[in-house]
Amino acid sequence: MVDLKQPLTIGNVTLQSRVFQSPLSGVTDMVFRRFVRRFAPRSMMYTEMVNATGLHYVKELPQIMEVDREQETPISIQLFDCRPQFLAEAAQKAVAEGADTVDINMGCPVNKITKNGGGSSLLRQPQLAQEIVRSVVEAVPVPVTVKTRIGWCEQEINILEFARRMEDAGAKMITVHGRTRAQGYNGPAKWEWIRRVKEILTIPVIANGDIFSVDAAVECLKQTGADGVMCSRGTMGYPFLVGEVDHFLRTGERLPAPTALERLQIAREHLQDLYDYKGISGLRQARKHLTWYAKGFAGAALLRDQLCRIETLQEGLDLLDRAMADL
Ligand SMILES: Cc1cc2nc3c(=O)[nH]c(=O)nc-3n(C[C@H](O)[C@H](O)[C@H](O)COP(=O)(O)O)c2cc1C
Incomplete structure (x- = not known):
């Protein structure tokens, strides 16, 4: 039986929390992670997945790989690709950037990724997946971890053999998303x-x-006996979730749910910070975050409709200020 109150050891890294914030492409940038960490200071977070081949051909690191060395720990940089050498090279850059662990994405279902041999298509190439882990393990001093799914499709659920291979190759932790690639994000996860x-x-x-x-976290841990739990879509517009689960596991007590006002205050900060960090593209990205925050109060539907079309920072801030005044 796992003692969920104890720290978790991943190779030479010890984590004080067993609750993780998942990597979410287009979501878990440095700005988002800062909000999650405000409520879950001990939790491991992940960058969005970074293309290892892409890294090989550029001099400057992409913004999605950026880590705030002062504030962000524990932090994992997630890589995807199918070329062991490029992944090893990318892992070294990740460590130089400040990654406490390097995670390899073997679960992404998106066609663009799988048709190039990355993400979940590695479930169908277990030997190559093993070679990848070995070559990255050799290249970096930090723990190498793998995030994957249970199989390619219902007829090809091979996670047991695959996970054993990852461990044999030197992976220090594995995260299993309980769906097949064919499921995408639909249907229940098979814990x-x-x-x-x-x-x-x-x-x-x-x-x-x-x-x-x-x-759900408690039930999942009970059913699976897993060493920890990773929150994902549940954190979109709700960066409180990882902290809430962590708090409950440590104390047995539930934190009070944030009020609509608190959520909108975070939304406002999120908008401002994304704009400061990424300029106009940050503003565009903020639209979806804002619509995720604006839920559960009278007038939320109309507000969402307006927020998803904002053209300027001021417009967004004004909408949120008015919504907060009207609560
Ligand atoms: C918008 C979106 C982006 C995602 N990006 C990544 C990613 O970059 N790397 C990764 O390993 N998984 C990614 N995932 C998968 C999630 O990390 C997680 O495994 C999945 O959503 C299952 O958890 P959930 O049912 O709690 O959402 C993404 C999922 C979504 C919805």
Whole structure:
């Protein structure tokens, strides 16, 4: 039985929290992570996935790989690709940037990624996946971890053999999203497969999929016996979730849910910070975040409709200020 109050050891890194914020492409940039960390200071966070081949051909690191060395720890930089050498090289850059661990994406279902041999298509190339892990492990002094799914499709659920191979190759932790590639993000996550992975591995196993609340996290940990849990879509517009789960696991107490006002205050800060960090593209990205925040109060639907079309920072700030005054 895992003692969820104890720190979690991943190779030579010790984590004080067993609750993780997942990597989310287009979402978990430095600005978003800062909000999650405000409420979950001990939790491991991930960058958005970074293309290792792309990195090979550029001099400057892409902004999605940027880490705030002073503030951000523990932090993992996630890479994707299928070329062991490029991944090893990219992992070295990740470590130089400040990554506490390097995570390899073997779960992304998106065609653009899988048709180039990355993401979940590695589930169908277990030997190559192993070679990748070995070559990255050799290249960097920090723990190498893997995030994957239970299989390519219902007929090809191979996570048990695959996870064992990852451990044999030197991975220090595996996160299992309990869906197949074919499922995308639909249908319930099959946590029973995560339990089976946990039963056969010695490295930590982190459960992922459908953790939208403290109750879901507790239930998932109970059903899977996993070493920790990773929150994902449940954090979009709700950067409180990782902290809420962490608090409950440590104390057995539930934090009060944030009020609509608190959520909108965070939304306002998020908008301002994204704009400061990325300029006009940050403003465009902020639209979706703002619509995720604006939920659960009278007038929220209309506000969402307006927020998803903002053209200037001031317009967004004014809408939010008015909504807060009207609460
Ligand atoms: C918009 C979006 C972007 C994602 N980007 C990544 C990514 O960059 N790397 C990754 O490993 N998984 C990514 N995922 C998958 C999530 O990390 C997670 O495994 C999945 O959403 C399952 O958890 P959930 O059911 O709690 O959402 C992404 C998912 C979504 C919805």
